[in-house]
Amino acid sequence: MYKTVRRGRCRKAGCRQITKVGGQLLNILECTELEKEYNGTRVVDKISFKMKKGETLGLLGPNGAGKTTTISMLSAQIKQTGGTIQINGHEIKGNELKVKSLVGVVPQDIALYPELNAYENLQFFGSLYKLDKKQLKKKIDRVLDLIGLKDRAKDPIKQYSGGMKRRINIAAAILHDPLVVFMDEPTVGIDPQSRNKIYELIALLKEQGMSIVYTTHYMEEATNLCDRVAIVDRGKMIQLDSVKGLIKEIHGGILEFQFRDPDTAQSAKALAEEYEHVKEARVSDSKLEAVVKDPQENIGYLVEQFRTYSYEIMNLTIMPPTLETLFLYKTGKALRD
C-alpha cells in the first residue's frame, strides 16, 4: 500500500522537502543552530540536527563538552539563548508544558525520595502527569517489570544500590509513555550488573519504537547502543553519522610516528603522502599521524621508507579504527580525562 507523502517548504528556491509519510512526521526532533550562553560564554555553539522516530542518537563527548546543556534545552528544562527546537512538530518556545509531556528525562543525579519505596516514588512522578489511579497502577507495574525490579517495589529506595536507583530513575522517565527519552550518562558510576540491565532496557525500549537521546563519554556505549552518534566537543557538534560512517573517516586506523624533531617529522610526512595507501598525514611537533588503509599491512613499507632516508623513529603506535581514535584525531584530546 502506498503512503501519502507530504512535502513541506524549503528555503532554497525549487527545493521540496518531504516532511510527512502516511500523515506521520518523519522527524521526532529537529533543532537548528542551538546555542546556550552562560555569563557571555557560549557552552553550546550552533548545534543542528534532526532525529527520526525510533532512532537512538548518541551525544558523545568529554566532560564539559555541552551534552547535558544540550539535552536540557531539548527537553524544555532550560531556555536556549539562540536557535530553534521542535519536538514532534511543536516549537518548544511557547509550548514548554506540551513538550514536557512528550519527553522523558533521566538526569545524571538521582532524584528520588529515599524514605519512600519504589512504588511510592513512581506514584509521585506519575501524579505529576495527572494519570488517574487505575491507569497509573497499570503503568507502574509495567515499568517495574521492564526494569526488572517488580519484586523490590515495596523496598525503600535507601536500600537500593546506585544502579537500582538509576533503573528507577529510568522508570520514572518513561512512565507517561514519552515520544523521546533523554538519558544523561545513565551508566556512570554503577555496577556492571546494573549497567547491563540498563543496556537490556534500552534495547527493549528501542524495540518498542521509543526515540532516545543518549549522552555518554564511553565510546563502547555509543558504538553498541546508538544508530547515529554526534561527536561533541567544546559546545560544537564536530560530526554526526552512523558509527560505521564516522569510522570510515579514519580508514583502517592511524599510525602515529614519533620522530626526533619537527623537521624530520615534516620530511617524513612528505614521504608518507607519496604512498598510495596513506589517505591523509599531518604533523604536530615531532609527531606524524598518518591515516592509513590496512595499517598492519602497510606499516612495514612506511617504516622501511623512513629508514632508507634515516628518519629515526623514536616511538610508533597503531591506533585502531574506533570512535576514540576519531575523537583524538579530530580534537587532539582523549574522550576520557
Ligand SMILES: Nc1ncnc2c1ncn2[C@@H]1O[C@H](COP(=O)(O)OP(=O)(O)OP(=O)(O)O)[C@@H](O)[C@H]1O
Ligand atoms: N548553570 C551553569 N552556569 C554556568 N556554566 C554552566 C552551567 N551549566 C553548565 N555550565 C558550563 O557549560 C559547559 C558544558 O557543561 P555540560 O554540563 O553541558 O557538559 P557535559 O558535556 O554534560 O559534561 P559532563 O560529561 O561532565 O556532564 C561546562 O563548561 C559547564 O561548566
